[in-house]
Amino acid sequence: MKIGILAAGLSKRMGNINKLLIDVGGKTILEHSVINALSYSNDITVITGYERERSEDILKNYPVKVIYNPQYENGQESSLRCLLSHTQSDIIVTLADVPFLQREDFIKAEINLKDVLAARPIFNGIAGHPVALKKELVELILSSDKRVRDVIKEHPHNFYSGRRESIIDIDDPASLNAIKEHLK
Template sequence: MTHTAIVLAAGRSSRMGTLKGLLPWQGTTLFEHQLQNLKESVFSDIVVVLGYKAEEFIPIVKKYPIKIIMNEQFHEGKCSSIISGVKTAVKSAETILITSVDQPLQSFTVNRLAESIAKSGGLIAVPSHQGKRGHPILFSAQLRSDLLSIKEERMGLRFVIQKHEKALLEVPVENDEIHLNLNKQADYINALKK
């Protein structure tokens, strides 16, 4: 079974005021933390979508056996990066994980998502901690065409999730990091205190 992971790292990080992916995180950077955890997971097809200041990330990416996609339309919003990544996912992929550079993930969490979809035949798996959903989101490759048709004005991935809510699995995990979304300096500072 092949699993694809798409790491979104093309944005301007304007709310943070500095490139989020290069912020220190658990002995490395947020960006490399994502890559290391994916490398240790069942996700063998890893795609990184770069855009703004891509040259800052390329030296890190080159240390890993992953694909780099340049999204020249990154200024149009996250949907353009997701679509670029999905187009690059291997055709044999059975699942597609979508994660942002500012949502730190753990290999055991994404492995549980992949295992849950494989066992249940569900279309979407989302981790939950203490009853609250978090990140990242794993999609069955059966939803590839839906993922390729997302639009900013239709709430992007939310539209796909709402459309297939009945086939969505909430996967309980003992990891409250699934709720982290490091958009602003305050979010990052608070996360470091944990």
């Protein structure tokens, strides 16, 4: 199954640091996320935006398709729509700043998509990643002016039990420090 990784954000809460380009254990956060996705699929698309050239320079070392979102400053919704506009199949979507996903997380997302249009892990009441979307839902999202999450809520979707790692992302310097310790 295809995987889409959103890696276009401004990292506003990190100050002047692009969190995805921080080296942890010899690889950037972006690389950790790509390598984890590659453990499941060889059909990966990464959406870039902020500091595009630096991200794309790193990504050229991996067998991934790279798409630039020229509207990345409009937020995650614009990057997700950019990704989905290049998708004609079921897809699993994740954020590049969720570096602990493993093959089993992607498998579980695909399995839980069986009878619904969207599937997402939940841990301790918090929705996590990756999010699996059926092709039919992708088409509905792209034909709607509503926010993606609102379109998903209107159609059959499934929250399933996820691992703690599905909700660990980098939002600020404190979460980055915790992730650095874990990835060492």
